[in-house]
Amino acid sequence: MTEIEKTLLEDIKNGDVKSFELVFKSYYSRLCKYAKSMVHDYDASADIVKDVFIRWWANNRNTSVNTSISGYLYAGVHNGCINYTLRTLKNNRTVYESELAMPLSEIFSLVSSDYPTANLGAQELQDAIEKAIAKLPDQCREIFILSRVENKSHAEIAEKLGISSNTVKVQIYRALLKLKQDLKEYLPLLFLLFGNQIFQN
Amino acid sequence: MSHFLDELKMENYQIIPEQIKEDIINLLDNKIAADEAKRLLLWLKHNEENKKFFDEITNIWHKSSSLSKTDEFDSNEAWNDISKQLRRASKQESKNIIVNWFKPLSKVAAVIIIVVLSAMIIRQNLKDKAESGQFVEMVAPMGSRSILTLPDGTKVWLNSGSKISFSNSFGKTTRYLRLDGEAYFVVAKNKKIPFVVHTSELNVTALGTVFNVKAYADEKTVETTLVEGSVKIEPTIKDRKSSTTLVLKPNQKAVYRKIEIGIDNEKNIVKAQDNQKDEKYTSLVPIALKVDTVVDTKPYTSWKDNRWLFRREKLDNLIRKLERRYDVEITFKDDALKNYTFSGSLYDESIEQVFNAIKLIAPIDYKIEHRKIEITINNDLNRKYENLKK
Secondary structure, three states: OOHHHHHHHHHHHHHOOHHHHHHHHHHHHHHHHHHHHHOOOOOHHHHHHHHHHHHHHHOOOOOOOOOHHHHHHHHHHHHHHHHHHHHHHHHHHOHHHHHHHHHHHHHHOOOOOOOOOOOOOOOOHHHHHHHHHHHHHHHHHHHHHHOOOOOOHHHHHHHOOOOOHHHHHHHHHHHHHHHHHHHHHHHHHHOOOOOOHHHHO | HHHHHHHHHHHOOOOOOOOHHHHHHHHHHOOOHHHHHHHHHHHHHHHHHHHHHHHHHHHHHHHHHOOOOOOOOOOOHHHHHHHHHHHHHHHHOOOOOOOOOOOOOHHHHHHHHHHHHHHHHHHHHHHOOOOOOOOEEEEEOOOOOEEEEOOOEEEEEEEEOEEEEEOHHHHHOOEEEEEEEEEEEOOOOOOOOOOOEEOEEEEEEEOOOEEEEEEOOOOOEEEEEEEEEEEEEEOOOHHHOOOOOEEEEEEEEEEEEOOOOOOOHHHHHHHHHHHHHOOOOOOOEEEEEEEEEEEOHHHHHHOOOEEEEEEEEHHHHHHHHHHHHHOOEEEEEEEEEOOOEEEEEEEEEHHHHHHHHHHHHHHEEEEEEEEEOEEEEEOOOOOHHHHHHH
């Protein structure tokens, strides 16, 4: 953790709203986009992120954040998104949906220990991803950009480009594989582990 | 050619079934079915390699969402939203009515905040310049008031001797305006673009509310009275360690006391100290902003209506208001008059009628010559009043 982060955390622990505001404003938009990529709902994303901040301020100010601020926040948002997804599934009364909730929650719990992507906010990584996207083959890049940058669903992309949704899926998969390979040296950044226990509900 | 070879290499060390590929993509698209999820789960549990592969793919997926340009999340609006809840959440602050500007803040954080703020201000300035080019200015001269509607639909009542200015991009991307003097705002609702009133000392931010701001250059205070909704108040002068912003509730009035820090002018310093004595302020600086709860906002906002109410106004305050409203110059010499307070309501009266009314309740005489009015004490009457007081 950097000195700046330590100082900010110390101030926040002491109830300094201005420092808290600074952290909030620097991370809010990024966290919301991250949440949106998981829950696919604008308002819910904003609520999940706000909730993480409010709970941090109200309950957890005294629990120490022992990794980075960004790791702590991303972990909180990530868990918030999982809870949201499972809750909405459970609230949908159809058998079909609730059948889905079980394996999903297991899938999430399987990966969540590795998940908290502490450096997800790192500019370096972002630049690398942009470069890697630029190198994708034309159609593949177009589809991936429509999906990730313009947030379109696969069905919407298929309709817009007049191709089958199967082609969209294949191209997305291909893009992810290609990025995974191009970003090989950055992947450890994505996998910095940290104590998940600090953010259990 | 090369990326085909790469893909081959990858497929060699790990063979992913076509169905699983599709399951992963469906999961990321939020369109996975129950049986697909079960199949994926089994595959993930099968070995560590599978799980690692899945983690990497989903991480890249989520990370690349930060490139998203379609979803703009407004952190300022969100902050306005949650700062209220924070106030409720932390008990220590719930009764903190007087804001202490000198809340300790460690040096490093202060430096960061200042750097960030100035970066933000510079960026904002550049943005303003780039977008605007031109400024629009609206003035209500002494003796007249005006009502206007801004490009975003907000209605503004401008009191005498007041001026607002804004860039011609107002309402499109920002809603910033500058106020010198007094104005009453009925802000058009727009959750996306906050409405910000800049005065010399304070910024008042609103989303869709009704409020009054009084910030005349020749007065010692800047007052914000909230009628409806909520507004946020923060000082513009950052070096006064403005560690806290203030959120007003309806029927509250925030009074910001300007402190005349004498840069070159000894008289000002003396004046500042005198004020403090007058108002029984013992310490010199810290308390600059305080909140009063008022039962009735009418006395602070009725200047815009035909019927103008005032309540417990000291003569010198009242005189300043009358000067602006009627575009006259009023002088009074006897300090004994200074402590008289007045309450009442005026309905389109002429300045003569106003003074006749005042004459009924205070021991004064007045003389009007053109636009100049001189008030003197009426000693006979004063003696009677003094007797009554005993």
